[in-house]
């Protein structure tokens with residue numbers, strides 16, 4: 001059986017997976033939680049039909065298993081999961097648990113699921129809470145560790161209607177990431193410390209002067225594009241759905257003229273309607289799953305004022321190319337969808353990223369004719 005999430009695939013294990021899972025299960029961090037690996041344990045584990053390999057991009061990154069109480073009076077299912085340590089902290093554990101939880105509820109008809117991390121395993125508890133599990137109570141001296149001492153466990157449970165679907169909070173993981181970066185526990189993968197060269201070259205080619213004009217930078221992240229735009233003379237507003245991004249940008253540019261603020265592209269402030277002479281959208285909408293991506297694309301155009309310009313920079317994919325996001329690079333049809341609400345396409349280029357040859361990106365420009373709002 002195969003169960004799929006946005007990034008992870010769960011598939012039933014076979015004896016061919018033994019070597020990989022022995023290597024992962026023997027990692028010190030996992031043995032600390034799961035006990036010392038015993039002879040023959042993995043062989044028994046992989047032939048159980050309730051065991052799945054957790055795969056990302058075709059690579060096994062861990063395993064997940066469920067058990068079931070079949071007594072009709074006490075029916076429930078329990079979940080156990082481990083992931084290789086280098087893959088921790090990216091939400092993959094939450095996603096694997098969510099995918100299996102959905103299967104147990106929808107296909108196996110369970111109304112109640114349980115999971116029992118060690119009471120001091122804060123990261124695991126946080127990951128299960130994101131799926132909707134709630135702490136019930138501490139089970140004292142619940143399990144014996146490899147050091148021979150007894151440790152407390154936390155009983156957590158989830159009732160069927162409490163499952164948090166990943167599409168219900170498509171942007172929550174950004175704030176988690178920015179906060180982890182603040183604590184020094186993660187790096188922000190799109191932190192390049194400079195504006196996008198495709199944006200810089202585009203602005204330089206037309207000698208863009210923002211004096212007396214307003215600009216909006218969508219999903220501004222750490223602020224490099226916003227600072228560049230403000231440097232061209234635009235009175236610049238830059239927003240991000242993650243308060244952690246806004247904090248980081250302000251910290252990074254303490255004397256900035258940019259108005260950084262927290263806002264959601266999916267529900268932008270009404271005052272921004274047709275309000276900006278330049279709107280910059282770089283790599284934000286491609287970070288959202290459907291149906292949010294389509295909605296986000298439709299929200300960008302209405303931010304452009306009469307006579308204003310929208311510049312979109314995004315990773316590209318072929319129309320028939322399947323991608324497991326995030327991110328979900330945009331197809332030509334998705335780029336064309338920015339032309340809504342009276343916006344007209346000016347130029348769409350698909351080109352090698354000058355800073356990263358071999359990576360194909362879109363740079364697309366749209367314009368709102370001066371007359372389009374006067375109809």
Ligand SMILES: C[S@@+](CC[C@H](N)C(=O)[O-])C[C@H]1O[C@@H](n2cnc3c(N)ncnc32)[C@H](O)[C@@H]1O
Pocket residue numbers: 171174175190218219220221222239240241242245263264265266282283284287288296
């Ligand atoms: C992949 S990063 C790109 C950041 C920056 N624009 C760049 O190109 O480097 C996507 C950014 O969009 C933000 N974001 C995602 N969804 C958003 C939304 N609905 N509204 C505002 N910002 C959003 C994320 O928090 C993140 O900072």
